[in-house]
Amino acid sequence: MELHRFIREQMEAILAEWDAFALTITPPGQLSHLALRDHAKQILRAIALDIETYQSSKEQIEKSQGLALDPNVDTTAASIHGALRQENNFSLMQLSAEFRALRATVLRLWLPQVETMSPITVHSMIRFNEAIDQALSESIAAYSESADQTRELFLAILGHDLRAPLATMAASGELLGRPQVPVAKIPEIGARVRRSVKLMNSMVDDLLGYTRTKLGVGIPTVFEAVDLHAMCQSAVDDAGALHPATRFELTMTGALVGTFDSVRVIQMLTNLLKNAAQYGEKGQAVEMYVIGDTDAVMVKVRNYGLAIPENSLQSIFQPLVQLSTEGDDDARSRTSLGLGLYVARETALAHGGTISVESNETDGTTFTVCLPKGD
Structure with a gap:
């Protein structure tokens, strides 16, 4: 079977393997099925079209030298994929690994269908590898440009x-x-x-x-047996020093002794409290509930005010994301770095825990952290 026809007819089988590999390099639950697959189908269609399109020797040389980029390279499926992977915190190595896995998958599934290794078959493989390299180049270029803009x-x-x-x-x-x-x-x-x-x-x-x-190092953590009572109070004190006009209410119940990194947990809780004070309605208290059970500690931080839009809930833990606030006369202390919730999520993950958020006009916005107590 001709390779370009095989790619089109076996698209779902190829995409299933794309999903499976993307899951291995993505933190669990961070991306939806559609986000994992992203522009894979369009990339494969473009590759199939490239393989069956006539190419002169001059065009082949120009492509090999990176001189045959699409004039609309910023709008190709591969370039959009690269930019989105950068926004979703994939590393450049992970992006490259996706294309390496795609190349291997297509050839592994297609070659058993080939009866004889004819010159046409070899030519199709060459064109396929050229097309993969072209798509990878477009993705890396878009990724790098997006990274530069972010920086x-x-x-x-x-x-x-x-x-x-x-x-x-x-x-x-x-x-x-x-x-x-x-x-x-x-x-x-x-x-x-x-x-x-x-x-x-x-x-x-x-x-x-x-x-x-x-840098791929991860947030440094030093675990030791600690009692979260004092750490929670320290977080409230730190947040109160930054937001003196906000009232913070702390409620702690159950056993709160476990194995944690006290410095990172205080930073995580302070970030959640600062975020709640920054976006909460003036005059309303920020509430923090800390509940300990046998195996884990659950922390809930709640503020009242405008609900977070549903589409923003998917990106709120990404770095450099800053939600808008209403009114220009709000003198409350705030920072726009957009790193607080990102660091909070990374800290929860470093403890083997989870963090989530729910938001509506009636019950306000609640961030929930679950931290295993450890050994």
């Missing part, structure tokens, strides 16, 4: 967000340098400086966690 956006956001606490600290230093500053004002100025330092420290912690995961 530039990230640096711009980081520079912008650091200016606010730095400006506060600069103004506070100027005030303290004036001989006529009232003594009664000094504690208030000191509180502003401490709040700015905490905000900057929080941003740096999230940045370090994000960087380590993108």
Whole structure:
């Protein structure tokens, strides 16, 4: 059977293997079936069309040298696939592995159907490999461009967000340098400086966690037997220092002793509380419930206000995602890095746990974390 016909007729069998391989390099439950498959069908159709299309010797040489890219390369299925894989935190190695697996799958399924290894068969294999390489090149180019744009956006956001606490600290230093500053004002100025330092420290912690995961190192964790009572209170205190106008209500029940990384858990809980304070309705308390049972600890952080749109629930844990807030007169402390929930998810995963979110206008928005207690 001709290879281009085989690809079209056995499309579902090939796609099933594509799904199976993509699952092995994707965290469980992170991508839906459609997202895993993405533009695979369109990529295979383009490859089949390429194989059966006449190609001159000059065109073959240009393709091998990367000179035959589609003028509309940004809109090809392979390029869109590459950009989407970058947005979904696939590494460049994982993207390349998908095409390597696709190449092997098609040849493994097709070759048993070949009765004789004729010159036509060899030519089809050459054209197929050329088409795979072309698609991979388009994907890598789009992936790299998307990564560059993300990096530039990230640096711009980081520079912008650091200016606010730095400006506060600069103004506070100027005030303290004036001989006529009232003594009664000094504690208030000191509180502003401490709040700015905490905000900057929080941003740096999230940045370090994000960087380590993108480098493939993962968030560093040191597990030890600890009691979550003190850690939860520390998280509430840290969030309260950043959002002094928000009331935080903490309820803890059950046995909360387990094997955790205390530093990472405090960071995770603080990020959830900060997020709740940032997006919650002014005047409404942020609630945190911590429930311990025999094998795990469950944490629920709830705020009230506008519900998160359904389509945003699918991407809220991705880095650099920032939900919009209504009103320009909201003076509550906030940061736009969009890393807090990403780091929270990575911390939960590092503990072998889970994190999820539910949101509606009636019950508010609730983030739920389940952490196994460990040995």
